[in-house]
Amino acid sequence: MHIITLTTQKGGAGKTTLATALAIAAQEAGETVAMFDLDPQRSLLAWSEARQGDTPHVEVFPADRIAQLPDMVRSLAGKFSVVILDTAGADNTATHKAMEAATLCLVPLRPTRLDVNAVKPTVQAILRGGTPFAFILNQCPPQPNNTRAAEVATGLGAIGHLAEPLIIQRADYQDAYAVGQGVTEYAPSGKAADEARRLWGWIARQSKAPSNRNERHAA
Numbered sequence: 388m389h390i391i392t393l394t395t396q397k398g399g400a401g402k403t404t405l406a407t408a409l410a411i412a413a414q415e416a417g418e419t420v421a422m423f424d425l426d427p428q429r430s431l432l433a434w435s436e437a438r439q440g441d442t443p444h445v446e447v448f449p450a451d452r453i454a455q456l457p458d459m460v461r462s463l464a465g466k467f468s469v470v471i472l473d474t475a476g477a478d479n480t481a482t483h484k485a486m487e488a489a490t491l492c493l494v495p496l497r498p499t500r501l502d503v504n505a506v507k508p509t510v511q512a513i514l515r516g517g518t519p520f521a522f523i524l525n526q527c528p529p530q531p532n533n534t535r536a537a538e539v540a541t542g543l544g545a546i547g548h549l550a551e552p553l554i555i556q557r558a559d560y561q562d563a564y565a566v567g568q569g570v571t572e573y574a575p576s577g578k579a580a581d582e583a584r585r586l587w588g589w590i591a592r593q594s595k596a597p598s599n600r601n602e603r604h605a606a
């Protein structure tokens with residue numbers, strides 16, 4: 388079972404947006420997906436309430452059971468093949484337990500100095516726990532000749548793995564969220580849908596790649 392935790396203390400980096408895009412891309416690839424909202428903002432729950440249909444399973448994780456989160460999530464292995472945990476942009480117990488439970492932590496960030504600086508405490512917390520992780524560069528400039536994302540990608544490569552592909556700033560991500568869909572449902576032949584499918588493919592391959600360990604460390 389894949390247990391994927393979207394995490395970064397930086398607010399607005401794209402945790403919830405990418406969680407929803409990935410959940411639907413995974414489901415379309417044949418996975419059975421459960422999602423847990425660990426953020427008091429309840430953005431994931433709001434997405435599921437806007438959604439037509441019963442899958443993926445979306446639930447607010449009970450606040451009084453946070454200490455048992457890793458065991459409870461792992462116990463779902465017979466029922467779901469993918470569990471996605473959407474955390475708050477905060478350094479709290481729920482976030483730490485979600486990192487501990489994960490088979491892979493995903494750390495979204497925008498290609499800006501502010502986001503790169505802000506990601507360091509999150510990376511250090513993941514490294515302390517030892518869960519494999521990867522960055523996702525999100526909301527990259529759409530202009531093909533803009534080198535900003537590529538420059539940040541090179542810098543991040545010295546700290547940890549960078550998921551592929553880079554995710555571009557596209558209205559499809561915002562519009563799909565608003566109607567409770569994944570981008571692959573909202574505009575199946577769109578560029579955002581293609582990114583989401585490729586990103587899920589990259590993530591699915593990681594569990595099979597023995598070299599994906601946290602061998603590179605945050606400064």
Ligand SMILES: Nc1ncnc2c1ncn2[C@@H]1O[C@H](COP(=O)(O)OP(=O)(O)OP(=O)(O)O)[C@@H](O)[C@H]1O
Nearest residue numbers: 398399400401402403404476526555556557560561
């Ligand atoms: N690739 C993208 N293209 C366009 N807009 C995006 C993209 N990713 C995220 N956004 C927008 O950026 C904003 C923040 O995204 P989101 O809420 O997913 O971030 P978050 O990390 O979950 O935030 P929080 O820390 O508050 O939970 C939202 O308005 C969302 O629609």
Ligand SMILES: [Mg+2]
Nearest residue numbers: 402403426430
């Ligand atoms: Mg969120």
